[in-house]
Amino acid sequence: MTKKEERDAKLPPKSNFSEWYHELLRSAEIVDVRYPVKGMSVWYPFGFALRSHVYQIIKELLDVDHYETQFPLLIPETEFMKEAEHIKGFEDEVYWVTHGGRDPLDIKLALRPTSETAIYPMLKLWIRSHADLPLRIYQIVNTFRYETKHTRPLIRLREITSFKEAHTAHATWEEAAMQVEIAIQRYIEFYRRLAIPCLVSKRPSWDKFPGADYSIALDVIMPDGRTLQVGTAHLLGTNFAKTYEITYEDEHGEQRYVNQTCYGISERCIAALIAVHGDDKGLVLPWRVAPVQVVIVPIIFGEREPIIEVCRSIASTLAGRNIRVRLDDGDERPGAKFYKWEMRGVPVRIEIGPRDIKNGVVTIVRRDGVRKTLPMDERLVDAILIEAEELQTVLYNRAKEFMDSKIKLVSSLDEARSQVQSGVARVPWCGSVECGHALEDQIGANLLGEPRGDELPPMRCLVCGRESTGSTYMARQY
Amino acid sequence: MTKKEERDAKLPPKSNFSEWYHELLRSAEIVDVRYPVKGMSVWYPFGFALRSHVYQIIKELLDVDHYETQFPLLIPETEFMKEAEHIKGFEDEVYWVTHGGRDPLDIKLALRPTSETAIYPMLKLWIRSHADLPLRIYQIVNTFRYETKHTRPLIRLREITSFKEAHTAHATWEEAAMQVEIAIQRYIEFYRRLAIPCLVSKRPSWDKFPGADYSIALDVIMPDGRTLQVGTAHLLGTNFAKTYEITYEDEHGEQRYVNQTCYGISERCIAALIAVHGDDKGLVLPWRVAPVQVVIVPIIFGEREPIIEVCRSIASTLAGRNIRVRLDDGDERPGAKFYKWEMRGVPVRIEIGPRDIKNGVVTIVRRDGVRKTLPMDERLVDAILIEAEELQTVLYNRAKEFMDSKIKLVSSLDEARSQVQSGVARVPWCGSVECGHALEDQIGANLLGEPRGDELPPMRCLVCGRESTGSTYMARQY
Numbered sequence: 001m002t003k004k005e006e007r008d009a010k011l012p013p014k015s016n017f018s019e020w021y022h023e024l025l026r027s028a029e030i031v032d033v034r035y036p037v038k039g040m041s042v043w044y045p046f047g048f049a050l051r052s053h054v055y056q057i058i059k060e061l062l063d064v065d066h067y068e069t070q071f072p073l074l075i076p077e078t079e080f081m082k083e084a085e086h087i088k089g090f091e092d093e094v095y096w097v098t099h100g101g102r103d104p105l106d107i108k109l110a111l112r113p114t115s116e117t118a119i120y121p122m123l124k125l126w127i128r129s130h131a132d133l134p135l136r137i138y139q140i141v142n143t144f145r146y147e148t149k150h151t152r153p154l155i156r157l158r159e160i161t162s163f164k165e166a167h168t169a170h171a172t173w174e175e176a177a178m179q180v181e182i183a184i185q186r187y188i189e190f191y192r193r194l195a196i197p198c199l200v201s202k203r204p205s206w207d208k209f210p211g212a213d214y215s216i217a218l219d220v221i222m223p224d225g226r227t228l229q230v231g232t233a234h235l236l237g238t239n240f241a242k243t244y245e246i247t248y249e250d251e252h253g254e255q256r257y258v259n260q261t262c263y264g265i266s267e268r269c270i271a272a273l274i275a276v277h278g279d280d281k282g283l284v285l286p287w288r289v290a291p292v293q294v295v296i297v298p299i300i301f302g303e304r305e306p307i308i309e310v311c312r313s314i315a316s317t318l319a320g321r322n323i324r325v326r327l328d329d330g331d332e333r334p335g336a337k338f339y340k341w342e343m344r345g346v347p348v349r350i351e352i353g354p355r356d357i358k359n360g361v362v363t364i365v366r367r368d369g370v371r372k373t374l375p376m377d378e379r380l381v382d383a384i385l386i387e388a389e390e391l392q393t394v395l396y397n398r399a400k401e402f403m404d405s406k407i408k409l410v411s412s413l414d415e416a417r418s419q420v421q422s423g424v425a426r427v428p429w430c431g432s433v434e435c436g437h438a439l440e441d442q443i444g445a446n447l448l449g450e451p452r453g454d455e456l457p458p459m460r461c462l463v464c465g466r467e468s469t470g471s472t473y474m475a476r477q478y
Numbered sequence: 479m480t481k482k483e484e485r486d487a488k489l490p491p492k493s494n495f496s497e498w499y500h501e502l503l504r505s506a507e508i509v510d511v512r513y514p515v516k517g518m519s520v521w522y523p524f525g526f527a528l529r530s531h532v533y534q535i536i537k538e539l540l541d542v543d544h545y546e547t548q549f550p551l552l553i554p555e556t557e558f559m560k561e562a563e564h565i566k567g568f569e570d571e572v573y574w575v576t577h578g579g580r581d582p583l584d585i586k587l588a589l590r591p592t593s594e595t596a597i598y599p600m601l602k603l604w605i606r607s608h609a610d611l612p613l614r615i616y617q618i619v620n621t622f623r624y625e626t627k628h629t630r631p632l633i634r635l636r637e638i639t640s641f642k643e644a645h646t647a648h649a650t651w652e653e654a655a656m657q658v659e660i661a662i663q664r665y666i667e668f669y670r671r672l673a674i675p676c677l678v679s680k681r682p683s684w685d686k687f688p689g690a691d692y693s694i695a696l697d698v699i700m701p702d703g704r705t706l707q708v709g710t711a712h713l714l715g716t717n718f719a720k721t722y723e724i725t726y727e728d729e730h731g732e733q734r735y736v737n738q739t740c741y742g743i744s745e746r747c748i749a750a751l752i753a754v755h756g757d758d759k760g761l762v763l764p765w766r767v768a769p770v771q772v773v774i775v776p777i778i779f780g781e782r783e784p785i786i787e788v789c790r791s792i793a794s795t796l797a798g799r800n801i802r803v804r805l806d807d808g809d810e811r812p813g814a815k816f817y818k819w820e821m822r823g824v825p826v827r828i829e830i831g832p833r834d835i836k837n838g839v840v841t842i843v844r845r846d847g848v849r850k851t852l853p854m855d856e857r858l859v860d861a862i863l864i865e866a867e868e869l870q871t872v873l874y875n876r877a878k879e880f881m882d883s884k885i886k887l888v889s890s891l892d893e894a895r896s897q898v899q900s901g902v903a904r905v906p907w908c909g910s911v912e913c914g915h916a917l918e919d920q921i922g923a924n925l926l927g928e929p930r931g932d933e934l935p936p937m938r939c940l941v942c943g944r945e946s947t948g949s950t951y952m953a954r955q956y
């Protein structure tokens with residue numbers, strides 16, 4: 001933004017979440033929503049750098065046993081329409097290219113809302129024998145949804161600019177199911193590195209991915225208590241394989257359908273990162289993904305040049321250790337600089353004034369407010385890296401505490417209705433579709449699905465009264 | 479590709495360039511052209527890795543003083559149609575999105591063929607004062623052209639999957655012109671790192687970018703003597719600034735139009751890389767961009783495990799120095815492995831057999847055929863890195879020699895007509911538009927433009943006979 005706009009930026013308190021979020025995207029220069037198409041926005045350089053660091057983590061986690069590829073954006077209508085369940089799930093929100101130049105196209109082209117129908121015709125060609133399995137690929141691409149609902153930057157978009165979608169093929173259903181587990185574990189680890197705890201649940205049958213046997217999802221509880229789905233993994237079984245005729249020859253020479261999975265994460269991970277950690281002063285970024293990890297602010301009293309010289313020397317030492325450091329030696333007052341870099345979530349600020357130099361120390365202020373004096377010698381870099389680790393722990397624990405405080409086991413519909421106003425209700429549920437729909441209707445919230453790995457003692461389903469150990473998370477969803 | 483297809487792959491000799499190129503894209507697993515839309519193809523994992531390493535170089539060269547950003551793919555017709563020259567240049571080849579779901583859109587959306595009309599309305603918002611200048615941004619995105627000509631993988635595409643486009647804004651025309659020079663120098667350096675020499679010329683007025691004051695282009699001479707335009711930089715002056723009202727307040731408080739440039743490189747750089755260096759055995763890749771830099775092939779005589787153990791140890795040493803190394807300990811014969819990795823352009827192959835181990839050496843074979851014995855001790859890594867450097871020099875010199883051999887100063891139309899059958903003609907030209915068109919008509923080739931920095935003694939224009947120091951490259955273009 002221009003210098004003037006920067007001065008004018010006023011961040012509302014985070015308790016006013018929606019306004020805080022929108023203003024922060026602008027003040028911290030994440031995305032510019034003024035692009036002249038609704039639901040499509042521009043990544044500012046700072047936001048783009050943040051996004052790159054975040055996606056680098058996903059890539060690292062996947063590159064262990066996945067290959068990165070890229071498939072075309074445009075999908076011929078003929079391929080797109082093949083899988084009946086799938087198309088039902090997407091046909092109302094697909095953008096169609098109908099003209100090239102001034103001529104109508106013979107076959108309309110869909111802008112991918114997700115790439116199953118672009119990728120699977122190729123997997124049919126790529127997979128022949130059991131030796132080609134398992135096959136694990138992913139791509140990070142832009143996808144499109146003609147959203148008719150209210151759009152929201154990074155959360156509900158018409159152009160999802162950075163959809164990481166993985167697609168795998170396996171010999172058996174069991175191996176595919178195991179891959180879904182692995183995917184979920186990787187995603188949990190991904191969010192852990194962003195210091196974000198997640199809820200994991202198996203989506204109810206009526207909310208699974210169109211064409212899947214089942215779907216597992218990760219949700220983050222946002223500051224206002226609503227949940228944001230930030231990752232999903234789907235067991236596709238042989239549903240798409242049958243449609244696209246993806247078969248392999250097994251050890252005995254027989255042709256079999258492959259079993260598939262797919263799993264995805266979008267820039268909602270950036271939305272979660274901003275929403276979970278940010279505070280009244282702006283972004284709070286984990287060290288690993290901060291575009292600027294350390295900012296050095298000289299505190300000038302008396303002669304300027306000797307202080308700047310020390311700052312430069314420290315900046316160069318940090319840069320030599322691959323720390324993303326910025327020396328802010330501009331003309332603004334230190335207070336204005338603090339404000340600006342706090343807004344951008346810089347994890348560690350170093351202040352250096354004449355007294356610090358005299359004492360051979362630097363003053364550091366972590367973005368969570370912790371203030372320390374560190375030695376200005378060869379121990380400095382390691383000391384800063386320890387602060388970065390500590391900040392990470394603080395952020396995760398704070399986020400976990402918040403999440404836990406927002407989940408409540410309820411024992412009546414009234415209690416559930418009240419709980420979902422500001423958080424997530426864990427609702428005793430027999431597991432039947434009828435009772436599930438009834439819960440959604442009567443509580444006025446969405447059923448996220450069964451929590452995993454944490455069973456309750458038998459309780460009565462809030463609808464039918466049958467006793468069951470089952471339960472579901474319910475929440476108002478973004 | 480499947481194991482069977484791999485065995486069946488037969489690479490035609492490079493002298494049969496077109497078939498060689500297409501088969502190599504498949505055999506070396508660069509792109510799969512079987513995607514069911516003409517002119518759009520799939521990046522195989524190996525091709526994608528190559529592309530990533532190549533684009534990493536562009537990013538490094540630009541990140542010094544450019545910011546990476548990302549703008550939306552879809553451009554409203556209203557914005558797209560604003561710049562008259564520009565739209566004339568693109569209107570026949572733009573894909574249009576006309577429907578969202580089943581509903582027609584109020585305003586049609588263009589798939590960007592290039593992003594001036596997406597970016598410049600935002601620059602109007604981003605730039606206010608001289609303090610915001612110069613502004614230099616870039617993005618790497620997919621762009622679309624509804625090509626009616628014959629498409630060709632990586633060369634003439636309907637989806638350009640990796641268009642790196644930079645856009646800059648400056649206070650004065652002179653500064654913008656200087657930026658065009660800087661861009662061209664960066665591009666020359668980029669190609670130098672790929673060991674590719676380029677021709678640089680100023681395109682004739684009738685072949686400049688639609689909406690530009692002038693355009694400078696880089697061309698590579700392909701094996702068949704035709705040229706491939708692999709990079710362009712355009713001086714836009716205030717043409718777009720006037721259309722999109724991009725102004726800044728100068729030091730004296732006056733509003734002025736910014737002066738702009740833009741410059742781009744697409745995956746044609748990968749096509750050039752493949753075509754310039756490849757040979758009858760497949761890809762030949764410079765070290766810096768090779769997805770696999772070193773392949774280790776054990777030569778088993780007698781006991782297998784001790785040899786594999788040594789190979790593993792060397793692989794781990796190389797990996798520890800950030801070398802992309804692959805140990806191929808599969809069951810195939812060494813010859814089959816050599817064939818496979820030569821096809822993929824691996825710069826250095828290490829062969830390790832019982833005798834090597836006994837003698838404390840390894841045998842290396844560079845992709846240009848040079849064979850050496852290197853010590854199997856702590857000197858090995860540095861020795862390999864020196865080989866990588868030498869290979870780079872060999873590749874560049876070989877390519878430069880080829881390029882020089884393909885350019886000829888001609889002194890008659892007949893000679894020019896003959897020269898462009900297998901290379902580039904340098905044609906004396908007075909510089910007039912009429913004579914330029916006449917040259918194109920009469921020689922049956924395109925006028926690339928004035929070579930830069932290498933003037934000729936006065937010669938007679940081949941059309942009008944006037945004496946002039948001017949000349950132009952002419953070639954059949956891809």
